[in-house]
Amino acid sequence: MSAASVTPVPACAPLDVAAIRREFPVLSMSVHGKPLCYLDNAASSQHPQCVIDAVSDYYETTHANVHRGVHALSQQATDLFEGAREKLRRFVNARSTREVIFVRGTTEAINLVAQSYARPRLRSGDEILVSRLEHHANIVPWQMVCEQTGAQLRVIPMTRTGEVDFAAFKSLLTDRTRLLALTHVSNALGTIVPVQQFIAEARKRGVPVLLDGAQAVPHLEVDVQALDCDFYCFSGHKMCGPTGIGVLYGRESLLAAMPPWQGGGDMILAVSFERTIYNDLPYKFEAGTPHIAGAIGLGVAVDYLQALGLNRIADAEHELLEYATARLAAVPGLEIIGTAPQKAAVVSFTMRGIHPHDLGTILDSEGVAIRTGHHCAMPVMEFYGVPATARASFAFYNTPAEIDRLVDALALAREVLG
Amino acid sequence: MDLSELYRDVIVDHNRNPRNFRPMPGADSHAEGFNPLCGDRLTLFVKLDGDRISDVSFQGSGCAISVASASLLTESVRGRTIPEAERLFATMHALLTRDDATVDVAALGKLGALSGVRAFPARVKCASLCWHTLDAALHRQSEPVRTE
Numbered sequence: 001m002s003a004a005s006v007t008p009v010p011a012c013a014p015l016d017v018a019a020i021r022r023e024f025p026v027l028s029m030s031v032h033g034k035p036l037c038y039l040d041n042a043a044s045s046q047h048p049q050c051v052i053d054a055v056s057d058y059y060e061t062t063h064a065n066v067h068r069g070v071h072a073l074s075q076q077a078t079d080l081f082e083g084a085r086e087k088l089r090r091f092v093n094a095r096s097t098r099e100v101i102f103v104r105g106t107t108e109a110i111n112l113v114a115q116s117y118a119r120p121r122l123r124s125g126d127e128i129l130v131s132r133l134e135h136h137a138n139i140v141p142w143q144m145v146c147e148q149t150g151a152q153l154r155v156i157p158m159t160r161t162g163e164v165d166f167a168a169f170k171s172l173l174t175d176r177t178r179l180l181a182l183t184h185v186s187n188a189l190g191t192i193v194p195v196q197q198f199i200a201e202a203r204k205r206g207v208p209v210l211l212d213g214a215q216a217v218p219h220l221e222v223d224v225q226a227l228d229c230d231f232y233c234f235s236g237h238k239m240c241g242p243t244g245i246g247v248l249y250g251r252e253s254l255l256a257a258m259p260p261w262q263g264g265g266d267m268i269l270a271v272s273f274e275r276t277i278y279n280d281l282p283y284k285f286e287a288g289t290p291h292i293a294g295a296i297g298l299g300v301a302v303d304y305l306q307a308l309g310l311n312r313i314a315d316a317e318h319e320l321l322e323y324a325t326a327r328l329a330a331v332p333g334l335e336i337i338g339t340a341p342q343k344a345a346v347v348s349f350t351m352r353g354i355h356p357h358d359l360g361t362i363l364d365s366e367g368v369a370i371r372t373g374h375h376c377a378m379p380v381m382e383f384y385g386v387p388a389t390a391r392a393s394f395a396f397y398n399t400p401a402e403i404d405r406l407v408d409a410l411a412l413a414r415e416v417l418g
Numbered sequence: 419m420d421l422s423e424l425y426r427d428v429i430v431d432h433n434r435n436p437r438n439f440r441p442m443p444g445a446d447s448h449a450e451g452f453n454p455l456c457g458d459r460l461t462l463f464v465k466l467d468g469d470r471i472s473d474v475s476f477q478g479s480g481c482a483i484s485v486a487s488a489s490l491l492t493e494s495v496r497g498r499t500i501p502e503a504e505r506l507f508a509t510m511h512a513l514l515t516r517d518d519a520t521v522d523v524a525a526l527g528k529l530g531a532l533s534g535v536r537a538f539p540a541r542v543k544c545a546s547l548c549w550h551t552l553d554a555a556l557h558r559q560s561e562p563v564r565t566e
Contacts, residue, residue: 032419355481357456358425361541365419373455387457387479416425417482418434 015308015316020397023048027397034367037402042187042215042346042393043371044237047301051240054300055293065289067266081292084299085282091302092232093223094249098281101248101255102290106214107137109233109248110181112285113210114141116261117231117254118179124150127176129207131156131164132383133186133193136376138212142181151178158383162189162338169198173205180209184216188377188391189338190321190346192220199228208254214238214246218395219317219344221310224249236294241301245294248285255281262287313396317345320394324403328392331410337389345394348375351410354417356390362416363390366409368402423534424541425482428490433482438475438492450562451478451551458484458544462491462551469499476548483532483541488548490529500556507549514542 064073156169210231218239235246264287269277333352360372442463460478495503513521523530535545543565550563
């Protein structure tokens with residue numbers, strides 16, 4: 001099976017975006033008779049041909065169940081699946097593949113930690129800290145575990161620019177705090193949270209830290225050892241990989257002490273009606289046949305991103321962010337929501353007198369795909385007093401010309417709705 | 419995809435200047451409609467004279483389709499009996515959701531302007547929210563209504 005089809009180039013050279021775009025079949029599609037302008041990458045990114053091929057090659061030539069058979073296909077499938085785990089380990093610099101658990105996505109990863117790590121430990125009066133900036137997936141699992149245990153959810157406030165209030169965090173961190181669950185990059189606003197300083201503070205009090213990295217991994221180099229976090233959660237489909245596959249990184253000492261989350265095949269060594277012996281890490285947390293093709297596809301997505309270079313991806317996206325911010329700020333009646341100094345390539349905005357939902361429809365008629373709504377971050381919307389925003393989010397394969405099309409389509413919206 | 423089919427002049431006008439957009443002290447009934455995904459939210463007030471809707475108004479915020487639809491609703495149901503309003507609800511539902519609907523669009527007057535919404539499936543729930551909310555108000559239903 002081919003790895004990434006891109007040849008590594010020197011780190012200083014900018015990305016050849018035209019060549020990159022040719023590797024993404026969907027980017028040459030038309031929508032409503034217009035070339036697709038895909039600016040909804042924070043919701044889900046698109047796939048290069050090498051990822052699509054990896055998945056279809058697997059189904060065409062290699063599929064069998066993993067970790068079970070002695071026959072050739074099962075061996076090959078297992079090798080590819082475990083090979084992907086090793087790629088993901090390197091991708092986030094985990095110490096060992098025992099710390100890399102395949103899950104359906106970020107949401108499942110957080111739920112796993114809530115139920116397997118937090119639930120057995122929490123007592124009435126204990127506290128879990130989240131920030132106001134969180135996606136619902138990093139709020140609701142904690143509310144559920146609080147309901148189950150009598151623990152309290154405490155919310156770190158956000159500032160007007162869309163940052164997590166560090167001073168308020170320090171005062172909320174007490175000897176009742178049992179866990180900090182924090183986003184690395186805000187999906188609704190694009191804010192890059194300086195998580196190192198939050199982690200350092202939590203460490204001083206021995207509070208473990210879970211990071212929601214769903215929006216971070218496609219755009220930043222993530223090193224879980226350098227971050228010194230305890231759990232790191234991310235999804236494949238936001239980093240050019242398939243849907244339905246993601247990763248929970250967990251510190252081995254914590255994972256080893258956690259009970260399994262789901263029971264079934266693959267997570268056991270021996271079963272009798274008297275006693276079941278659980279499997280070792282990471283399989284203890286992977287009950288049932290996994291998303292084998294998804295994991296293999298995600299491994300190839302990692303190859304692809306690394307061949308391009310995460311640093312060069314970040315540079316390219318930052319240029320797009322700066323260009324988009326300047327162009328959008330000049331649109332009459334447009335207000336950018338979320339103006340943190342450090343941002344991923346996400347611009348959330350409102351247009352005076354035009355509801356985001358109407359913007360979404362009018363932009364779509366021009367082939368421009370953006371997200372409109374609350375972005376699964378209703379507390380953030382409430383903070384700014386808006387029911388919804390429009391959000392354009394960029395990937396390394398987007399171009400300044402596409403941002404021009406976005407701005408032109410906004411002018412059309414003004415024309416249509418006045 | 420023809421935007422002018424969706425955002426017809428009548429709809430743009432009723433979005434900019436919604437009619438009967440006011441609270442109603444002493445309303446006989448009111449109901450709330452809320453579509454959390456898109457953020458459309460409205461409260462619909464009804465005053466009844468026996469079986470007849472003597473006044474109807476709304477407040478809230480939402481997209482052009484939801485605001486215009488609610489504004490057009492208030493103009494079209496005032497003075498009607500409850501059964502007449504319910505028949506109109508059924509007609510509007512068919513107009514918005516069924517390709518094979520045999521609705522006499524001309525007979526609907528300004529409400530016919532909403533016939534273009536059917537071609538935009540993601541927007542049907544915006545147009546129908548106020549109608550479901552009216553239905554809830556007429557049946558004095560206390561739970562908020564949603565159509566998404």
